[in-house]
Amino acid sequence: MALASLGVSLNAHAATRDEQEKACRGDAMKFCSADIPDKDKITACMKQHKSELSPGCRAMFKPDNQSSGQSD
Numbered sequence: 001m002a003l004a005s006l007g008v009s010l011n012a013h014a015a016t017r018d019e020q021e022k023a024c025r026g027d028a029m030k031f032c033s034a035d036i037p038d039k040d041k042i043t044a045c046m047k048q049h050k051s052e053l054s055p056g057c058r059a060m061f062k063p064d065n066q067s068s069g070q071s072d
Helices: 002-009 017-035 039-048 055-059
Strands: none
Touching (some): 017 039
16 A cells, blocks of 8 residues: 555654554545555645644654754
8 A cells, every 4th residue: 555655754763664554544544545645745745734633643743853842
């Protein structure tokens, strides 16, 4: 499934690709199904909907080497 490639664009250090896919599969289908199988479009779509994503999926988008004072 094209969604499996989504993990490449996410925070690879925080979780394995399988964990990323499991965490975000439902959200990707809900918000970005029209963008599948284009991983770049899926990633952009998911970022646009970040505040609406499930907590587990949203965590995949947090950079592990940056901390800012901004809230998500």
